[in-house]
Amino acid sequence: MEKIIVANWKMNGSREFVMEFFKNFNNNTANQIIFCPPTLYINTVKEYVSLIGGQDCSVHNSGAFTGEISASMLVDVGCRYVIVGHSERRQYYQDSNEIVRAKAEQAINSGLIPIICIGESQEIRHSNKAIEYVVEQLSASVPLNKHANYLVAYEPIWAIGTGLTATSDDIIEMHNAIYKALPNPTTPILYGGSVNKDNAYTILSLPAVSGVLVGGASLRSQDLNHIVAFSEQAML
Numbered sequence: 255m256e257k258i259i260v261a262n263w264k265m266n267g268s269r270e271f272v273m274e275f276f277k278n279f280n281n282n283t284a285n286q287i288i289f290c291p292p293t294l295y296i297n298t299v300k301e302y303v304s305l306i307g308g309q310d311c312s313v314h315n316s317g318a319f320t321g322e323i324s325a326s327m328l329v330d331v332g333c334r335y336v337i338v339g340h341s342e343r344r345q346y347y348q349d350s351n352e353i354v355r356a357k358a359e360q361a362i363n364s365g366l367i368p369i370i371c372i373g374e375s376q377e378i379r380h381s382n383k384a385i386e387y388v389v390e391q392l393s394a395s396v397p398l399n400k401h402a403n404y405l406v407a408y409e410p411i412w413a414i415g416t417g418l419t420a421t422s423d424d425i426i427e428m429h430n431a432i433y434k435a436l437p438n439p440t441t442p443i444l445y446g447g448s449v450n451k452d453n454a455y456t457i458l459s460l461p462a463v464s465g466v467l468v469g470g471a472s473l474r475s476q477d478l479n480h481i482v483a484f485s486e487q488a489m490l
């Protein structure tokens with residue numbers, strides 16, 4: 255099965271960074287690599303690769319919403335995807351499940367494929383309620399239309415940017431619970447949270463994992479080259 259890689263650059267980079275990055279990035283794989291740079295650099299990244307995603311979008315389509323970027327604007331500059339509900343948005347910008355659902359629906363209505371992020375905190379994981387919590391968060395965040403096309407990214411909050419990753423058993427257990435809760439069981443489910451060149455092969459080899467959402471390691475072109483190479487081996 256084809257594996258999907260999402261490179262989430264978050265609020266990092268510059269025009270010079272983009273040029274340096276693509277000098278060393280090998281862009282020849284059958285797998286899908288979706289680059290999500292800061293909105294201002296989408297055009298610069300587009301000179302090198304074709305699959306681009308936004309990191310967030312507004313719940314509105316246009317109007318007096320200073321500082322916001324709409325899903326239709328992302329389409330206009332060539333995006334095919336958009337991340338919604340990233341835990342940093344949920345935590346620092348109060349994106350509730352309701353807002354995440356509205357963003358996902360706005361994205362779909364504009365012609366984008368949303369990548370809907372869900373995941374539990376350390377506290378919830380320790381209280382043995384992770385599955386219950388994530389399944390509930392999922393049901394409240396996905397579009398109401400059962401035929402909607404989207405990806406899900408399971409990203410345990412305690413694993414993001416910490417160097418900690420969920421064990422293979424925990425990933426399998428959670429992804430299977432997510433598959434069961436989804437209206438369409440063929441919806442791809444990605445794993446995210448400290449994916450790097452050392453753990454990518456193990457994670458990508460799991461049949462329950464359709465791909466990975468990579469933050470920190472996706473800013474280093476050589477590391478991303480390794481992850482892409484592993485995604486090819488994992489398909490064999």
Ligand code: PGA
Nearest residue numbers: 414415447448468469470
């Ligand atoms: P990380 O970030 O790979 O740096 O942990 C993943 C994410 O937040 O999407």
